Amino acid sequence: MSKIRIFALGGLDEDGKNMYVVENNEDIFVMECGLKYPDGDQLGIEMIVPDFRYLRENQSRIKAIFITHGHEDVMAALPNLLREIPDIPVYTA
Structure with missing residues (x-):
């Protein structure tokens, strides 16, 4: 029987930075890889990544x-x- 886990690395209770992991047994599939723009009180920060x-x-x-x-x-x-972990296949809609 397959063991499936789904969890977020970003995007919950926030606007942006969406990233979710689906694990099927030992395989990992990543859904989305978004960024978030900082709020007005985060001066000097251009973007926030998961x-x-x-x-x-x-x-x-x-x-x-x-x-x-x-x-x-x-x-x-x-x-x-992809700079940190190159050579991962990417599929887009």
């Missing part, structure tokens, strides 16, 4: 990244992630 630490620690298990559409809140942090 915490990639879990993905870096488990990068050998990542099978693919899926992007559902072209908005910044779901895909604009993708270059940041």
Whole structure:
């Protein structure tokens, strides 16, 4: 029987920075890779990306990244992630 876990690395209770992980047994699939623009009180910060630490620690298990559409809140942090973990297949709608 498959063990499936779904959890967020960003995007819950906030506007932007959407990133979700779907684990099927030992395989990891990433859904979305968005950024968030800072609030007015975060001067000097250009953008906020999700915490990639879990993905870096488990990068050998990542099978693919899926992007559902072209908005910044779901895909604009993708270059940041691919700089840290290159060669992950990316599928877009």
